Amino acid sequence: MSDDTAVALDGAGLPLIHARGLTKRFGAFIAVDAVDFDVQKGESFGFLGPNGAGKTTAMRMIGGVSPVSEGTLRVLGLDPATHGPQIRARLGVVPQQDSLDTELTVRENLVIYGRYFGLPRDECKRRADELLEFVQLSERANDQVDPLSGGMKRRLTIARSLINEPDLMLLDEPTTGLDPQARHLLWDRLYRLKQKGTTLVLTTHYMDEAEQLCDRLVVMDKAKIVAEGSPRALIAQHSTKEVTELRFPVGIQETLDGKLDGLAERIEWLPDRVLLYANDGEAVSVAVHERGLRPETTMVRRSTLEDVFLRLTGRTLIE
Amino acid sequence: MTAVARILEHRALQYRRTFRASLFGSFLSPVMFLAAMGIGLGGYVDTTGNAAFGGLTYLQFLAPGLLAATVMQSAAFESTFPVMGGLHWTRTFHGMYATPMSPLQIALGNLAWIAIRMTMVATVFTFVVVLFGAASSPLVILAIPAAVLTAMAFAAPIAAFAATQRTVNKFNAIFRFGITPLFILSGTFFPIASLPAAIQPLAWLSPLWHGVSLTRGLALGTIGDAPLLALAHVGVLSVLALGGIWAAARTFEARLVRG
Ligand SMILES: Nc1ncnc2c1ncn2[C@@H]1O[C@H](COP(=O)(O)OP(=O)(O)O)[C@@H](O)[C@H]1O
Ligand SMILES: [Mg+2]
Numbered sequence: 326m327s328d329d330t331a332v333a334l335d336g337a338g339l340p341l342i343h344a345r346g347l348t349k350r351f352g353a354f355i356a357v358d359a360v361d362f363d364v365q366k367g368e369s370f371g372f373l374g375p376n377g378a379g380k381t382t383a384m385r386m387i388g389g390v391s392p393v394s395e396g397t398l399r400v401l402g403l404d405p406a407t408h409g410p411q412i413r414a415r416l417g418v419v420p421q422q423d424s425l426d427t428e429l430t431v432r433e434n435l436v437i438y439g440r441y442f443g444l445p446r447d448e449c450k451r452r453a454d455e456l457l458e459f460v461q462l463s464e465r466a467n468d469q470v471d472p473l474s475g476g477m478k479r480r481l482t483i484a485r486s487l488i489n490e491p492d493l494m495l496l497d498e499p500t501t502g503l504d505p506q507a508r509h510l511l512w513d514r515l516y517r518l519k520q521k522g523t524t525l526v527l528t529t530h531y532m533d534e535a536e537q538l539c540d541r542l543v544v545m546d547k548a549k550i551v552a553e554g555s556p557r558a559l560i561a562q563h564s565t566k567e568v569t570e571l572r573f574p575v576g577i578q579e580t581l582d583g584k585l586d587g588l589a590e591r592i593e594w595l596p597d598r599v600l601l602y603a604n605d606g607e608a609v610s611v612a613v614h615e616r617g618l619r620p621e622t623t624m625v626r627r628s629t630l631e632d633v634f635l636r637l638t639g640r641t642l643i644e
Numbered sequence: 645m646t647a648v649a650r651i652l653e654h655r656a657l658q659y660r661r662t663f664r665a666s667l668f669g670s671f672l673s674p675v676m677f678l679a680a681m682g683i684g685l686g687g688y689v690d691t692t693g694n695a696a697f698g699g700l701t702y703l704q705f706l707a708p709g710l711l712a713a714t715v716m717q718s719a720a721f722e723s724t725f726p727v728m729g730g731l732h733w734t735r736t737f738h739g740m741y742a743t744p745m746s747p748l749q750i751a752l753g754n755l756a757w758i759a760i761r762m763t764m765v766a767t768v769f770t771f772v773v774v775l776f777g778a779a780s781s782p783l784v785i786l787a788i789p790a791a792v793l794t795a796m797a798f799a800a801p802i803a804a805f806a807a808t809q810r811t812v813n814k815f816n817a818i819f820r821f822g823i824t825p826l827f828i829l830s831g832t833f834f835p836i837a838s839l840p841a842a843i844q845p846l847a848w849l850s851p852l853w854h855g856v857s858l859t860r861g862l863a864l865g866t867i868g869d870a871p872l873l874a875l876a877h878v879g880v881l882s883v884l885a886l887g888g889i890w891a892a893a894r895t896f897e898a899r900l901v902r903g
Contacts, residue, residue, distance in 0.1 A: 426734060
C-alpha cells in the first residue's frame, strides 16, 4: 500500500466517494452529465433511475474500470485515474451482468477470486466457507455454477464480492430479473450487511428496493441527477402523503376531461389509470363518487418513490 | 509476475477437469497422423524414391513439420473461443478486472496460459516423434520451444483480434482462409521446393513455414547448415508474437474498459 493510500483511508470524516461534475462521454453521447454526490462511511446509498439513465456508467467509473471524462471523482480518497488497482483492492463489486466462472464449482469461484486479491490460499478457503454460509449456499459448495437459479447466482456473486472484506460495496441492479421470493432473500442478506456497517452503493429501477435498502439516494434520469435525499424526505418533498388510484372501464378515462378538476393537489393521467395526489386519499375517493363518477377500482395508498419519479420526470420508472 | 501467476492458477484450475482427456487427445492425434501418413502413405512415397525429400523417409520429413502445424492449429483455437468466453460469454475477464488486476496483466496472463498449454501439446507431440524414430538429432528437444514460439506467433495476434469481436462469426473465416490453407501449404506435407519457382518466395509470408523450417531443422539436426536463415525464422516469429502481445494488451484494455 502506498503512502497516500494509507493517508486516504485514515482520513476521518472524508467521504468514501466524492464526485463533482462527474461526466462520462461515449463519443458525442453523454451518459453521465456533471453529477455531484458524496457517500459517507457506513451509509447505504442508491442510484434510482430507469434503464439508460447512466447508473451502470456511474458505477463503473466509481469501480475504477471506466475512465472519467470530466470532473472530479475520489473513491476511498483516491483518484481512479491514478490508483485504479489500489481502489479495486478495497471494493466489492456485484456487476449488473454476472461474471461467474461456469467451469469452476461454487466454492472454487470464491477461492480463486480471493487469490486475485493476493490472499493466501488457506485464508481464501476459510473465507469462502464462511461466505457460503452467509449467502446460504453451503450445500451447493461443490456444485457447478450453471445449474444454480438466478437468485443463487446473484447470492454467489455477492459472496464473491465480499471475499476481500471490502470497505465499500458496489451493487449494480442486484435483484433485477429475480422472482419476488429470491429478491426478498437477497434484500435480507444486504440488510444484514448494512446492519454490520458495510457501506453499500447500489443502483436499481425498483422503487421498493430503493425504499427498503437506501438511507439516501439520488434519482437519475437521462444522465442527470434530478433529486437527492432520503426516501422519506424525497416523498415528503415531491409528493403528497397519499395517492388515490382510479381505474375506469375501457374508453371512459378519455371522456373525463375536467371532471376531476379540484379533487386533488395534482392529477397524473397514465394510459391505464388516473392518480390523484392529496394528503387524505379517502376523502378524495368519496369526492369522486359524489361527483357521480364510477371507477372500476379505487385504491388509496401511500406515496412512493415511483410517484416522486413520475413527478420529476413525467414518466414511470419501468416502461 | 504474481498477477500473471494468479491467472495461471485460475486457468489451471479450470483445466484440471479436462486435463486427462486433453492430454490423451494431444497424444492420440500425432500417433494417428504419423501412423497413417508417415508410415502408411510414406510407404508409397518412399518406394517411388522421391529425391525431393533429400534422402529422408517421408516420416522423417513429415513428423517435425506436423508438430509445428499442429500447435499452430491448437493455438488458433485457444486464442479465439476462450477469449470470446472470457470477454462475452461468462465474462470472467471482467470479473478479473474488478480486482486489482490490470487489462495488461489479464492479457499477459491468458497468453501465458496459452504458452503453457502449447508447451504441453508440443512436448507430447515431440515425444511421439521420437517414439516413431522420426528424429535424427538430440536437438529435437529444442523443437519444443520452436513450436511454442510458432504457436505464440499465431496466438497473440489472433487473441488481439478476438478481443475486438462480439461474435464468433469471423473465427470461422480465420480457420477456413487462414489456418487450414497454411496447415497444408507451408511445407508441412511436401517441400516448398516442389512448388513452381515463381511462388516459392511466398513461403516467407507464412509464419507456419518459418516454424516448420525450425522444427524440421532441429529434429533432423540440419539447423546448423544455415544458421542465419534459422535466426531469420526466429526473428519473424518473435516479431509476430511480440507485436501480437502488444496489440492484445491494447484490444483487451479497450474491451474491458467498454464493459
Ligand atoms: N460503452 C458504451 N458505449 C457507448 N454507449 C454506452 C456505453 N455504455 C453505456 N452507454 C450508453 O449510455 C447510456 C447509459 O447507460 P447505462 O449507464 O448502462 O444506464 P443504466 O445502467 O442506468 O441502465 C445508455 O444510453 C447506453 O446506451
Ligand atoms: Mg445498468
